[in-house]
Amino acid sequence: MVTNQTVAIVPKAIAILADPVFSSDDERVNNSKQKSDRTLPQQLLDRSARETDIGVWQRLPGTRTEAEAIMALVPDSERVHGFDFAANREMITNPQLSNYRIIHLATHGLLNSTNPELSGVVLSLFDEQGNSQNGFLRLHDVFNLNLPAELVVLSACQTG
Numbered sequence: 001m002v003t004n005q006t007v008a009i010v011p012k013a014i015a016i017l018a019d020p021v022f023s024s025d026d027e028r029v030n031n032s033k034q035k036s037d038r039t040l041p042q043q044l045l046d047r048s049a050r051e052t053d054i055g056v057w058q059r060l061p062g063t064r065t066e067a068e069a070i071m072a073l074v075p076d077s078e079r080v081h082g083f084d085f086a087a088n089r090e091m092i093t094n095p096q097l098s099n100y101r102i103i104h105l106a107t108h109g110l111l112n113s114t115n116p117e118l119s120g121v122v123l124s125l126f127d128e129q130g131n132s133q134n135g136f137l138r139l140h141d142v143f144n145l146n147l148p149a150e151l152v153v154l155s156a157c158q159t160g
Helices: 040-051 061-071 095-099 139-143
Strands: 014-022 079-084 100-106 108-110 120-124 136-138 153-154
Touching: 014 061, 061 079, 061 100, 095 100, 120 139, 136 139
Parallel strands: 014 079, 014 100, 100 153
Antiparallel strands: 108 120, 120 136
């Protein structure tokens, strides 16, 4: 007897990225006094921050509190989170994120009305050793994400 069965993949509840690392001086960075060369995406991010009078990217510890409060409402098996260094471009662009109904980003947002192409979301800019990494998710990157989620939340300032 041959049967045709359809297997449906049921999306999980929520993926949360919060409390990224914005500075090599952050206490979470090993050898936190190490200085890194700024990559081109980070130079563009710095330029956009200057143009919008933001200045230095400060840690947002309240984003972790926000994320933990949300996670407390959802069973462990229905959620994934990226805090600190894991709140990065690699996580937000991971195809596995398409398996979640809600995507919640709690970080700095940047709206640059002078140069809109420099608008975006700021994720972790450094790895655990203090090496710079591209953590600037520019507007065109956001539009190219494959996130068939029911809801995408951007909890940030400077988002328009």
